[in-house]
Amino acid sequence: MNLTDTFRTRVVLLHSNDIHSRLEHAAKIASFIAEERRTYGSDLVLAVDCGDHMDRMRVETEGSDGIVNVELLNDAGYEVITLGNNEGLTYSFQTIAEAYVNRANFAVVCANMHDSATGEQPEWMLPSTIIDKNGLRIGIIGVTAAFSEFYSLLGWQVTDPFEAVQAQAAQLRDYVDVLVVMSHLGLSSDRLMAEKLEGIDLILGAHTHHLLEEPIVIGSTTICAAGKFGEYIGRVEIGIDPISASPVFRAVCVHTAAMAEHPGAAAIIGSYHEAGQRRLSRIIARLAAPLPARAERESPLGNLLAAGLRRWTDAEIGIVNTGQLLGGLAQGDVTAGELHALCPSPINPCLMTITGNDIKTALEQALLPEFIHKPIKGYGFRGEVLGTLAVDGLSVTYDATRPPMSRLIAVYVNGDPLEDERLYTLGTIDMFSFKAGYESLANAVQLKFYLPEFIRDVIAAQLQSASALIECRQLRWHNESI
Structure with a gap:
């Protein structure tokens, strides 16, 4: 529908993806999130990450087994994340668990990853979650690319992401006002999901590093994505149409180049850089x-x-x-x-x-x-x-x-x-x-x-x-x- 000046913003949803341990960009994004919260209040702002925040090419990430990334997500106040292949496939099952267990202040959501030994999800992971923001119930489902042959070697069973989304959507749809999929599948899969699956209002994309400066609308589903490396952060204003009671979206991608690094994030990066260098100094x-x-x-x-x-x-x-x-x-x-x-x-x-x-x-x-x-x-x-x-x-x-x-x-x-x-x-x-x-x-x-x-x-x-x-x-x- 055409959005006019009567659009009433109920929630500001901020989304990042594929940062790949460009930690300075993560620090800039933290400043933007903090400013949005100062402007609109914490009850109106929701920050999520769609995977591949970690990348072991960075000394800080390599030297901390990804803990620096978790601390940066905590410091910025993210509330939900999903896992990309750089989290799921570059660490052992136990190491990635240790990065999140008793440390993450956010929900880790991924519906198509299960412990091969039990067939169940580990305790630190959820298939979906519901976040209440400003009286708006937002259901969030996470899925990641099904590199099954690789994941099986690390103790993971990764199932069909579309089937996982459909199952979660069926459970959540009647209980939420907005249904969001955090997809680490890639743009072609996001398009197909919008075409084939019902009940999804918003897809936040990742994995193929696509930048959608204007969202794609397929049927009743809107697709957004914010590129790569934290060069942009996605910003989606969510409203509710007063007649149909359906969610409506106003989405942009905001360039981060001119933003200042958040002091708290910069301090975390500096601390883990020193610790990483010490750990990697072994002969x-x-x-x-x-x-x-x-x-x-x-x-x-x-x-x-x-x-x-x-x-x-x-x-x-x-x-x-x-x-x-x-x-x-x-x-x-x-x-x-x-x-x-x-x-x-x-x-x-x-x-x-x-x-x-x-x-x-x-x-x-x-x-x-x-x-x-x-x-x-x-x-x-x-x-x-x-x-x-x-x-x-x-x-x-x-x-x-x-x-x-x-x-x-x-x-x-x-x-x-x-x-x-x-x-x-x-x-x-x-x-x-x-x-x-x-x-x-x-x-x-x-x-x-x-x-x-x-x-x-x-x-x-x-x-x-x-x-x-x-x-x-x-x-x-x-x-x-x-």
Whole structure:
């Protein structure tokens, strides 16, 4: 309906999503929430977060196992949150529970996550909740993307989000004035939910980082979303139509760049930064010689990681893109903080069964500048460019002067020629299974994922092996044109 000056604001709903531990932006959002409460009163303002507030790329989050994010949400006065894949998939079941239990001052709502051991939700999580604001009963359902194969490795059973929303909506609809879904599913799923499911008034979206500066209206459902990284905060004024008694919405996204950081939030960030640095200062290894890393060509640290993935997964071959490494390691002590800084991606080891032909395609692409220098975002990747491929268990001879995709002369797997049609076991990273970067590696006929280990854990294990530190300096790629 057309909103006019007669629109009466009953509640101001503030929503954030996909902050990914951009903690300074979270501090700015806290200032905005505080100002809205000063203007309208706490009884009229409701703040919620739609997931992926945590991201282990930040020292504060890594060093506190996500507790800094919980403290920032508490300090800003959030009342309801849901979990994104960065909360649910980058921590063990027990670690994520410890971040919220007896610490969160807000409701954690996610209808499609259950403890695999019991089939029930853990005590610290609810499928939905009802918040009373200014006499308006607001039902809130949370759902997250159903990466079932990954979640099962961490002790979670993740069910169909649409079925979970439909079940909760049926229970809540008669008892609330406004029914809201906090969706960490992505825009295409949000649209489909609005089209297929009845009784939903408002969907607050996340996961695909979409910014809706104007809401999408499908039938009687309004969809809003506030982008990524806390660059915006969503603001929805909720009113009730006096004739139909249905909720009406006036929604915008507010840019946070010019906002000041909330002093309380800034103090929390500073405190956890110092604590995180202390925790990550533990020494992992002591190197007798440096381990350089280069994105555009073979280097020892890339080889060490490829060998580690092969060893971790007990595979015939190891392959990883060199862009995963943001720097090398100097001679001397290597700390956990250094490994975190050079390899911040929450990417997991993966065992693939894949044909030699698909491996060969990726090796050909790894010789091309358009792949080596390709910018890449998402899929857990926290680097800048894709990089070439670091390998282990392979010896690759090529001629750089030949035409693209015809540069390989010979490829050997542990001394035997690579066979196009043969299936090989490949230790690599989960990112490739999502058809990201070297897309032929997504053609694997079988996959096994390793969670919650990250590839920096693989590097840490390799640094303990004297033989691995020697072998990583041996060349795998041989250019016949030189």
